[in-house]
Amino acid sequence: MLFDTYEQKGLLFNMNFKESEAGYSAYRGDLVLALGEVGDALGHRKPPTATIKNTIVLADKDQIKLYVGSLDELELLPKVLTYYQADFAPDVRIILFVVNINKPMVIELGGLNIATIGMQEGLIWNELIDIAALDKGDFKGQSATEKIVTVYKALSDYKPKGDKVSFEEALTRTVELKRAGRGPV
Template identity: 80%
Template sequence: MLFDAYEQKGLLFNMNFKEANGSYAAYRGDLVLELGEIGDALGHRKPPVATIKNTIVLSENDKIKLYVGSLDELALLPKVIDYYHADFSEDILIILFVVNINKPLIIETSGLRIAAIGMQEGLIWNELIDLAALDKSDFKGQSASEKIITVYKALHDFKPKGDAVSFEEALTRTVELKRAGRGPV
């Protein structure tokens, strides 16, 4: 399974689950965009330098069909492509929730069309099921991977909103925003 290979490479971080389901495999958690340096003589790594947070990834026959996550800065997008592009299927759907943009964009880079949506707070899963026009009752009795498959199938006709721009143009449209933090109340 693709996610087992990622785990061996140290690319899975803060994992919620990885689960196979027939020809599909699903993962939720963070994905590493830059590994931490070696921290001791035994080869243990320090925490990653950069991650894409709260990812929801679905692969079919070890090719990624759905790639969703949250980036603190749009400037990290090339790292997503460097680490994972080789595993993307030709018809991949990529949706990124980006903290430092405030208008949706369709970023065209490296032969990909990436839906970028501004989001400073909120839960990626909830935003994704809203985009898919689903509600919690659509997932009744499903396993974790079945829920992601359901979302993927519901997004079949998803048409991203926003201006279609190059990555370089998208960088000029970033704003000074930070992820909204929440602590104990």
């Protein structure tokens, strides 16, 4: 399974779940974009220096069909491709929520069209099911993997909003925003 390979490479971080069902493999959690340095003589690594947060990833036969997550900075986008593009299916659907943009864009990079949406706070899963025009009742009785498959199928006719731009052009459209934090009052 693809996600077992990622786990062996130390690419899974803050994992919510990793499972396979009916020919699909699904993962929710963070994915590493820059491994931490080796911290001891046994080869244990320090925490990663960059991650894509709250990812929702669906693979079919070791090819990623759906890749969704949140980036703090658009500048990290090439790292996503460095680590994961080799596993993308030709028809992969990529939706990234980016903290430091305020208008949606479709970024052309690495032969892909990547939908990017500005988001400083909120839950990726809730935003994704809104984009897919689903509600909680659509997932009644489904396993975690089945829920992601349902979203993937609902996104089959999804048309991302925003200008189609190169990565270089997208970088000129970033803004000074930070992820909104939550905590005790």
